[in-house]
Amino acid sequence: MIPLRDTLRSQNYPVVTSSIIVINVLVFFLEMARGQDLDWFLYIYGLVPARYAIPHVAAYFTTGQQLFALFSFMFLHGGFWHLLGNMWSLYIFGDNIEDRLGPLRYLLFYLLCGLTSGLTHLLFNLSSNVPTIGASGAIAGVMGAYFILYPRAKILTLIPIIFIPYFLEIPAFFFLGIWLFFQLLNAAGSNGAGGIAWWAHIGGFIFGIIFLKFLDRMPTTGISAKIRSATVKRNSHRLQVIRPIIRTDDAHLYGTIQISPSEAEAGTQKLVNIPWGFHNRLFRVVVPPGTQAGSKLRLQGLGKQMAAGHDKGDLFLTVVIQS
Secondary structure (H helix, E strand, O other): OEEEEEOOOOOEOOHHHHHHHHHHHHHHHHHHOOHHHHHHHHHHHOEOOHHHHOHHHHOOOOHHHHHHHHHHHHHOOOOHHHHHHHHHHHHHHHHHHHHHHOHHHHHHHHHHHHHHHHHHHHHHOOOOOOOEOOOHHHHHHHHHHHHHHOOOOEEEEEEEEOOEEEEEEEEHHHHHHHHHHHHHHHHHOOOOOOOOOHHHHHHHHHHHHHHHHHHOOOOOOHHHHHHHHHOEOOOOOOEEEOOOEEOOOOOOEEEEEEEOHHHHHHOEEEEEEEEEOOEEEEEEEEEOOOOOOOOEEEEOOOOOOOOOOOOOOOEEEEEEEOO
16 A cells, blocks of 8 residues: 555645655765765664663764764665655655644654654664664654544555556545554564664654644744744645545536635646546546636546446536635
8 A cells, every 4th residue: 555645635835844854865865975884874873772772882982972863863764765655654644743733843743753763662672783764763753643633534545456556545543553553563573683663663653642742732932823824835635536426317427626716716737536436547637717616627428327328427526615
């Protein structure tokens, strides 16, 4: 299963989430530039449990290096796909948590989740001399907060069946619950000899819930209010799932498409996924400039075929303008 996006639209552009993604990408390029020194670089700036638990190993590092590594490890990645998977998950779930907490509290939340995920890994792997790297522990904290705040939101998921892409909306509590179950299952069977830091994921998820409870009660600052007012979103989701209404005596199908006021005025294009029978395909829908709320867009040939030899009906989409 490949998550594409959630159906819960954030009200503001996620400036902190986007900044974290950019920093991770830049640090990855820095890693790639290390060449033959990469292993040494990861050992210095990654999280190595033995550096904290074994005195003769800890003696090689200053207090500053030890403290810095507790945070720097969450900005390092072991390869392109490791980076892409983590940043994509952060992109999907991070914007709504940033929306809820505000940019400053969210930044603190993210760093605390990363820190405690690393400490959880350290606790369960005290003698490991293998560097642990990656943002997955901090992102697990974001996912834990999402699990609590938006359990009934839907995750638009791509399920490739042979060569046919199939799109399915899965409730967030189910998607994230399955994810946590597999982390627990793999952690129970892990021998702690390196590889994926399962306990970091579990620790990040649990502490994400705990930190959410505390930080959500903290008052926002004037700086956060100014950032929110400057980052209000003016567009709706680019990719939308349309679930049409079916009438037994009508070959046509009926659904709705959501756009923003600015999109209604200037016009826009959307990608819509229309599940119908065993078909599940993407279509491009053009919304012309000056579209009014309640206007209908017609997609020819996407309706039902009432009987053999008859033409298919059409799909009519009613325009809904989000405030």
